[in-house]
Amino acid sequence: MRWNSLLSTLMKGLLEILTSASEYDMIPIRPGEEDTVRRLINHQRFSFENPKCTDPHVKAHALLQAHFSRQNVGGNLAMDQPDVLLSATRLLQAMVDVISSNGWLNLALLAMEVSQMVTQGMWERDSMLLQLPHFTKDLAKRCQENPGKNIEPVFDLVEMEDEERQELLKMSDAQLLDIARFCNRIPKHRPYLRDCGQ
Known part of the structure; x- marks a missing residue:
């Protein structure tokens, strides 16, 4: 049980690091989208306390988790999601390289697992x-x-x-x-x- 809790904590941290990348700085936050992003992030596995839903990084995080949960997003969010996923794939490859070069095997495996989650569109615990x-x-x-x-x-x-x-x-x-x-x-x-x- 403790390992699952640790893994969950590491996964949440890795997703936060991933979506904090400068590649997500330019994701547009359109008028009226703040409430939609808030509802989306509040229904995910890893939610935020008092998320700043005008932050493009929070939006990227919400879209990434929605992808893993296979939750349909509509309108402009659906247009932004492919860009989030493409950047995530590239960033995760770079993260695996950096983490591996430092000899952190468990974190490298976790980053590879998240990369697989992006590709498959599902959480690691899903069937x-x-x-x-x-x-x-x-x-x-x-x-x-x-x-x-x-x-x-x-x-x-x-x-x-x-x-x-x-x-x-x-x-x-x-x-x-x-x-x-x-x-x-x-x-x-x-x-x-x-x-x-x-």
Whole structure:
């Protein structure tokens, strides 16, 4: 439990450092957007006490967390979000380089995890099934609670019989085909270890 608390604290700190970058200085704050940003940040995993919602860095933080939560943002926020994500990807790559060069392995791994979160659009604690097309949190939960066999890794879903999968997912043939195509693109790696100690 203590590790989860520490990880959460480190994640919050890393996101604050990330969104404090000067790359976010020029994100526009439009008239009337302050209340929307406040509502958005107050419904996220990591909220702020008394956020200054006219600060472009707070807006970037809110948009980043909304992306991880797969929360739809509308209007101008939706136009700003791709820029926030693109900058986050570049900044995280630089952060991994700097952190690694200082030998801080745990922080480097955390920065890599956040980078993966940006790419996948999900929190590190979310079901891996959310990577699949047409999947929602409710559907992922139904798969995890599947009687007889909990479906958590994507490969559990792939290994199911077609009829079982159809019954569980309740999707159209076109949607199931999208999932099959996605699963076929996942590399299947087998670990290979070699004893180098001689």
